[in-house]
Amino acid sequence: MGEKQNSSLLACQFLIPTRDREGKAYSRGVFKAIQRGLEDRFDGWSLVSNNPAPGAWRAPDTGEVEYDESWRYEIGIPRERIGELDEYLAEIAHMMGQKAIWRVAYDKAEGKVVSARKPKKPGKITKSGDK
Amino acid sequence: MAKEKEKKLYRLLSGKEIDLGALPKKDLEFLVDLFNRAMNDEDYFDLQRLICGKGAYPLKGSPHVTREIHESILYQAAEDIVDRVGIRQGVILPNEDDEKVSIEEIVSAADAANLLGISRAAVIKAAQNGRIKGRKVGRSWALLLSSVKSYRVAPHRVAAGRAAHR
Numbered sequence: 001m002g003e004k005q006n007s008s009l010l011a012c013q014f015l016i017p018t019r020d021r022e023g024k025a026y027s028r029g030v031f032k033a034i035q036r037g038l039e040d041r042f043d044g045w046s047l048v049s050n051n052p053a054p055g056a057w058r059a060p061d062t063g064e065v066e067y068d069e070s071w072r073y074e075i076g077i078p079r080e081r082i083g084e085l086d087e088y089l090a091e092i093a094h095m096m097g098q099k100a101i102w103r104v105a106y107d108k109a110e111g112k113v114v115s116a117r118k119p120k121k122p123g124k125i126t127k128s129g130d131k
Numbered sequence: 132m133a134k135e136k137e138k139k140l141y142r143l144l145s146g147k148e149i150d151l152g153a154l155p156k157k158d159l160e161f162l163v164d165l166f167n168r169a170m171n172d173e174d175y176f177d178l179q180r181l182i183c184g185k186g187a188y189p190l191k192g193s194p195h196v197t198r199e200i201h202e203s204i205l206y207q208a209a210e211d212i213v214d215r216v217g218i219r220q221g222v223i224l225p226n227e228d229d230e231k232v233s234i235e236e237i238v239s240a241a242d243a244a245n246l247l248g249i250s251r252a253a254v255i256k257a258a259q260n261g262r263i264k265g266r267k268v269g270r271s272w273a274l275l276l277s278s279v280k281s282y283r284v285a286p287h288r289v290a291a292g293r294a295a296h297r
Contacts, residue, residue: 028224
């Protein structure tokens with residue numbers, strides 16, 4: 001990750017669902033596209049050890065609690081690139097037919113969470129990671 | 132003159148062939164171990180962590196999977212082995228243009244021996260002679276289940292043929 005490590009580097013974790021909202025598995029190409037996108041844009045990715053993470057959340061439109069399992073990815077980026085990551089997560093959400101991708105950013109030096117949120121509503125589909 | 136390394140071709144789900152022959156022995160041992168775990172139907176998520184979780188061998192000390200790691204022969208082969216398990220266990224779906232052969236259609240020499248009711252040595256001999264289709268991966272054999280099944284049928288047909296000529 002080279003010289004970028006010199007600026008304030010944040011550890012960003014986000015949850016990529018293992019299945020779509022109807023419980024159907026994704027094709028392996030979907031995950032490869034996401035991973036390649038992370039490699040191209042943010043120089044790499046890693047999986048956090050307790051994958052996949054089971055989760056439950058209340059859908060804002062129906063009010064019902066939904067359950068899913070997600071891969072917990074982590075990347076290290078400078079603080080000023082969080083917006084760029086959120087844009088990419090919005091694209092991923094759109095591509096996967098998800099409402100949003102949960103994301104949290106830690107400042108490891110300060111030992112605290114900097115921001116945690118669901119990013120903006122899904123954006124356009126791009127094939128930038130699908131090579 | 133340095134001896135040229137023997138080619139060990141591995142066919143990915145995409146149909147692309149990669150040469151494992153140039154990999155160091157330790158890398159090959161990792162792949163054989165991973166393959167054996169896959170054959171033993173270990174959990175897809177556990178296998179996935181073995182190839183890209185923190186401290187995973189194919190990362191070679193890197194904290195992240197980079198494009199360079201992702202495109203390495205070792206990672207491509209490991210990812211393919213694990214993807215086949217994921218497909219078989221229903222955790223992921225194949226790509227539309229993937230080849231149809233998945234790991235469930237591949238058996239070890241020991242499994243083939245059990246299936247056929249013959250010794251493992253006899254199975255290996257048949258594989259070496261090309262009568263059972265398969266490939267040697269390190270010390271293990273990966274055999275096509277369809278080929279193993281047709282090998283079992285052959286003596287049956289011979290018997291049926293003899294009966295027909297009585």
